[in-house]
Every structure is written in C-alpha cells, then in structure tokens.
Amino acid sequence: MKLTLSHIDALQELVNIGVGRAAGVLNDMLASPIQLHIPEVRLLTPEELKRELKTQFNDGLLATVQLSFTGSFSGTAELVFPTESAANLVSVLTGEEPGTPDLDVVKIGALLEVGNIVLNGIMGSLSNALIEHLDYSLPAYSESKVSNFPIFAGIDENTRILLAHTCFIIEQLHISGDIILMFTIGSLDALLKAIDLAFGEAL
Known part of the structure; x- marks a missing residue:
C-alpha cells in the first residue's frame, strides 16, 4: 500500500498526541516541567535507519527501551538515547548526580519507567484513534x-520503520533521543488501512 503525505501527517498528529500525553505524566513526576517535541516523522528502510543513527550518534553507545506490540498490526516501539543523555535524564528524575556508584541500577529502572510512559502513550494514541486493539x-x-x-x-530488508526524532527539554537541559516504530511485514499496510478508515476522505 502506498504511503501518502496525508498518511505521514496523520501519523505525525497521532504520535504528537501520544507524546503530549506522555509529557503530562512525566511533568507530574518531576519538580521541573518536561516538554517533549517531535518535529517530524519519517519512513525509512533498515539501511536508511542505520545511516541515520550513525550520522546522529556516530557509533556511540545507545541506551534503548523496547516495547513489543501485537494485534491488528504488530512490531516493536523503541525509545533510544545516547548514554550521556540517558544519564542526564536519570539524574533529573532521581535527583542523583551522574556517575554515582549505583547509577546503573537506578538508570535502568528510571529509563524503563520513562520508556514505558512514552511508548505506551504513543501506541495508545494510535490504537485509540484507529479503534484497534493492541497487546504489549x-x-x-x-x-x-x-x-x-x-x-x-x-531484520527483513523490506521492513519499513517509522522514525521520530524527539527532544526532551527540562529547564535549560536539552536531552535528545529517537522514537522508533518498526512494523512486521504487512503490518504497516494494516496500519495505513486503519488510518484511511479512521480519517476517511480527509486522506
């Protein structure tokens, strides 16, 4: 099924709604308000995604939270940070200074919580708007x-991946990361058909 600019607009709107909900939850967790911005959503091949990540992060170490989903469409959703950004985010969430001895244990728990909030917000936005049930x-x-x-x-070279670059803004601290939605073969078509049904003639 052909991906149109209207599909991209609809996906960006749904992702933005999900990110907005996640930001509201995260705001309640922090002493400082947090803003999450998503400037664009792009559809990439695995090779294009690899080049994009290498351009953005070189070949540095990345911290990733992954959430698998199944249902009318299936795949994985990932929240990806450079480890430095992850450590900065954790220090804000926990009040601990980066580099403390137990940061690794704290980091994993805190990032899993953040990833769960953000990724569930996005996938929940998709499933609710498109009236499709998903299991996580x-x-x-x-x-x-x-x-x-x-x-x-x-990964199959025919797999198509949605990439959304996001920026977490906490006061003056800018923490960059990526949200990656990867769909199994055929699932992207199912998603686009659901968008067509939900948005009708608007597409």
Whole structure:
C-alpha cells in the first residue's frame, strides 16, 4: 500500500498526541516541567535507519527501551538515547548526580519507567484513534552501539520503520533521543488501512 503525505501527517498528529500525553505524566513526576517535541516523522528502510543513527550518534553507545506490540498490526516501539543523555535524564528524575556508584541500577529502572510512559502513550494514541486493539510486552532495556543495534538483527530488508526524532527539554537541559516504530511485514499496510478508515476522505 502506498504511503501518502496525508498518511505521514496523520501519523505525525497521532504520535504528537501520544507524546503530549506522555509529557503530562512525566511533568507530574518531576519538580521541573518536561516538554517533549517531535518535529517530524519519517519512513525509512533498515539501511536508511542505520545511516541515520550513525550520522546522529556516530557509533556511540545507545541506551534503548523496547516495547513489543501485537494485534491488528504488530512490531516493536523503541525509545533510544545516547548514554550521556540517558544519564542526564536519570539524574533529573532521581535527583542523583551522574556517575554515582549505583547509577546503573537506578538508570535502568528510571529509563524503563520513562520508556514505558512514552511508548505506551504513543501506541495508545494510535490504537485509540484507529479503534484497534493492541497487546504489549513488558518493556526491556539494553545498551549497544549502532553497529550492533538489536533492531537490525535478522531484520527483513523490506521492513519499513517509522522514525521520530524527539527532544526532551527540562529547564535549560536539552536531552535528545529517537522514537522508533518498526512494523512486521504487512503490518504497516494494516496500519495505513486503519488510518484511511479512521480519517476517511480527509486522506
């Protein structure tokens, strides 16, 4: 099924709604308000995504929270940070200074919570707006370089991936990361058909 500019606009709107809801939840967790901005949503091949991540992060170490989903459409949703941004975000969430001995344990728990809030907000926005039921796995945390990124393991070259670059703004602290939605073969078509049904002639 052909992806149109109207599909991209609809997806961006739905992702923005989900991110907005997530920001509201995160605001309640923090002493300082947090803003999440998503400037654009793009559809990429696995090879294009790999080039994009290498351009953005070089081959640095990335902290990733992954949430798998199944239902009318299935795949994985990932929230990806450079480890430095992850540590900065955790220090704001926990009040601990980066580099304390127990930061690794705290970091994983805090990032899993943030990832769960953001990714569930986005996928919930998609499923609610499109009236499609989805089931979710428990979020999982990992660290890897772009060259060894788990999302590329055994991936079909025909898979299409939605990439949304986001920026977490906490006072003057800018923390950059990416939201990656990867759909199994055929699931993107199912998603686009659901968008057509939900938005009708607007597309």
